[in-house]
Amino acid sequence: MTNTKKRHTPEQVVRKLGQADRILADGGDIAGVCRELGISEQTYYRWRNQYGGLKASDAKRLKEVQKQNATLKRLLAEAELEKAALKELAGGKLLGPGRRRAAVSHLLRTLMVSERMACRLAGLSRSAYRRPLKGDAAADPDSALRGWLRAYAKKHPRWGYRRAYHDARNEGWTVNHKRIQRLWREEGLRVPQRRRRKRLGSSTIDAPTATAANTVWAADFQFDADEQGQAIKICSIIDEYTRECIGGLVERSITADRLTDHLEDLVAARGAPRVFRSDNGPEFISDAMADWASTRTGLFYIPPGTPWNNGYVESFNSRLRDECLNINSFYSLLHARVVIGDWKREYNHARPHSSLGYLTPAEYARQCTYQTENDDSHNVWT
Template sequence: MTTRRRRHTPEQIVRKLGIADRVLADGGDVAAACRELGVSEQTYYRWRNQYGGLKAEDAKRLKELEKQNATLKRLLAEAELEKAALKELAGGKLLGPGRRRAAIRHLLSVFDISERMACRLVGLSRSAWRRPLVSETCADPDAALRTWLRAWAKTHPRRGYRNAHADAVGEGWVVNVKKIQRLWREEGLRVIVRRRRKRVGASTAEPIPADAPNTVWAVDFQFDATENGRNLKIASIIDEHTRECVGGLVERSITADRLVDELERIVAHRGLPTVLRCDNGPEFVSQTLADWANDSVGISYIPPGQPWRNGYVESFNSRIRDECLNLNSFYSLHHARVVIGDWKRDYNHGRRHSALGYR
């Protein structure tokens, strides 16, 4: 049967060193003192180096200081670890539970910290972290709606959740727009929109209101290119009241005569507009367009360098650029006419418009 070695406290060591000093003072040697203490000579010399000259109270105080030092070292190490972990999360505020969960997963994988510390740093309770999300279980009540949203976003990659909600309601889904927005964000379907800096301009003329259909037509050009590098010039004509694309052209080059021919074609079945709103491009300031307008149609020129004065057609141009031109590569002029024509047809008859109450 083996005996368990006893560990001495600092006070006991100091008292035993006092006994050894008395043995040595009576003429004994170190071996006799070690036999009296019941320890080896190596232990005696180690005690003498560590606690020699101390009193019992001093030894006790030294032991307490060592414990405090160890505690401070541990707290400092934890503080430095927390500081490094917080630097990892310094990219932005963790506002939603989804971002908090992702942050906890990141901290646990990168740093050797406990789950308790990670949850405390992120600000999410451990019960919430351990609770499985409904969307990650087989009992997700929104699984069918999520599948529909992914299919809809694949068909319309540059449209947002509001249009998705309008189409979902149109197809019979009983759901509000906030739920569509939440599922849209969870599925990672957000559309990145690059917004230009707003500019403030001054105008010397009051804008003409489009208070009825066929009152104001807005005209503008934009450019693209086919795969062989040749230019495409696209003209769009918008009725500002109905937001309808009443006509347009897709050509290599559009002259004033070609624009007048297109306007004549539209007027043949829609009638003349009251005002034609356009910028100061060479096709619009030409004598050809002035002769066509004569006294029947007014031409409202926006101030130079202020395209926001023709906001409806500029908004339409941004839509066709974002949803059609940027997503397609045209290999010929005929291909571009077909694709752009199909998009304009869907814009007029299939796409839901927020300005019209998503009708």
Template sequence: MTSKRRRHTPEQIIRKLQDAEKLQAEGQDVAAVARELGVTEATYYRWKNQYGGMKAEDAKRLKELEKQNDRLKRLLADAELEKAALKELAGGKLLSPDRRRAGVHHLMRKMGLSERKSTMLTGLSRSAFRRRLKGETTADPDAALRGWLRAYAKAHPRWGYRRAYHDARAEGWAVNHKKVQRLWREEGLRVPVKRRRKRVGSSTAEAPPACAPNTVWAVDFQFDADETGRAIKIASIVDEHTRECLGGIVARSITGDDLTTHLDAIAAQQGLPQVLRCDNGPELISQAMADWAGEATGLHYIPPGSPWRNGYVESFNSRIRDECLNITSFWSLAHARMIITDWKKEYNTIRRHSALGYRSPAEYAEICTH
């Protein structure tokens, strides 16, 4: 029967090497020393090469460093594993318990992680993960309420969960609005919203390059509010060549008829442009605008969702927003009209424009020889 091989600790090896040095000092050779220590000569030389000159304290310190190194390796491996697990879950934030539970199942199935590790990474407690959901139980406690909601939605298909909640309370159901909303959503009883189809204006002419005054005018709307919160609608009309603001309207609301009346007033002084560039707002694609343009001038509508196609007036809107609307508090509509009119006059006559050689639009329009 063979005896089990005994493994020496570093402290034992250092002590035996110290004994070996004493034996060699007494005149014994290596073979006799190895027999005395109970090891082979190869083992003796390996010990001497590895632990020669060390003390027992050094061996103890070396052992502690090895343990610390092993612990750091495990921590690094755990960190790399957590990083890989988080990459697996990088499809979106795990906000709801259902998504966290699905993340736990995914990590356990895909990466072979333990339940404890997976729940820790997803931020879900183990008790919550192991708890059976109400929907998984055979007896659904909300089955009666679900049936009532389905019958209610069938009888009133255009009514939403808010009315259903108040009617359920009136009939004696002890529920709050959050539970009714959750069951309403789970049963797929959401009332579809009929969205209004956006109309797109049909252009009567392509906009030529604005190489001369009165070639292309651009019109656009923007909104602000007074101190009482009432809306203020602002219409601006810009000559794309001279950058002049030819006119504008400041009112609570602006219809297509209001805009065409104002355009007639500007055309009486400036003449009609070749093309009027605008977006697909309801005032601009109205029949009143089409009747006003007629055969006298062309209408060019930019594609929907492409404000950069109307860049001149959009740049003007950003200037009036930054230099006037954002720094002024209007206490009435009359006050807004006065401030905005004064700013447009300053824009045309005083404010220098970099694209015009740092001249004002009115100054450039006077020397324009096109």
């Protein structure tokens, strides 16, 4: 008889670590946790080191302390440097801009401080320090070229600096394109760009009403972040009639191709809906989405700025935010997938829904029996 080791999936490890946290919070010890989970202490500590847990929070607190110490050290060093700089300037009051300019140059030369700090201590703006004095400035060597560019822009108001560069070379000016671009910008000759209107999705069907299961699907995105500040993008797809969460994605980024692949999996398992409702997000109005829906379902886009027209999925997202995202801290993308997936299963199979007569969405869906009006499709729910 061979003894085979049980290998745990990452999802099972995350859940067991959560169970271990609850046992420890109730007063248990590590040995009791290992007996309860059926693992060795070496395995428990290896899981902690590999998948997070208490170590992540400790590291986060340590990082915050180190950041605070570095900030205090920097502030102390700057304070000492400012004291030394003020001693250098203690010979008299800096009343005129000439003396302030000289004081900035003295601090830069003797103490090797930054220009920003020297100007702040001398009470002179950096732009004033850098601006050449009229007495020191020579005549503008580009004045003739500037005049030619202004006349050129007046004659051709919709032409840019690139055409101006080629025409200037043709007329005998010995310049390169970077010089033309700099003078063009300084003279304020940039051609105003006409703003493109934001693209809106083209609905292929009238405003739908969910009269039976699997007739209207609704989708929307929401965002969260893990403990490291990295974004987590969540896509939820619900059946408006049964209120079931029939699908969803939890990723760092969700492209249109990734979304259509997921929808194709749902259609293969449940059949295609009559209508797919969404907002005008870039993933929903993409060419990939239009190509996918062309032979499967109708698309309905709500008007911009009217989330109440997609109220079923918005209500679902508010429940997800209130009951899951706001009370959990995710230390990895895997952790977020596990916790959100568990909550969605509880929502479908254990959470009573008031608008369904306090039945769960899954139980209500089992009681729905319908046949679509289209004679070509026969999807029967029992």
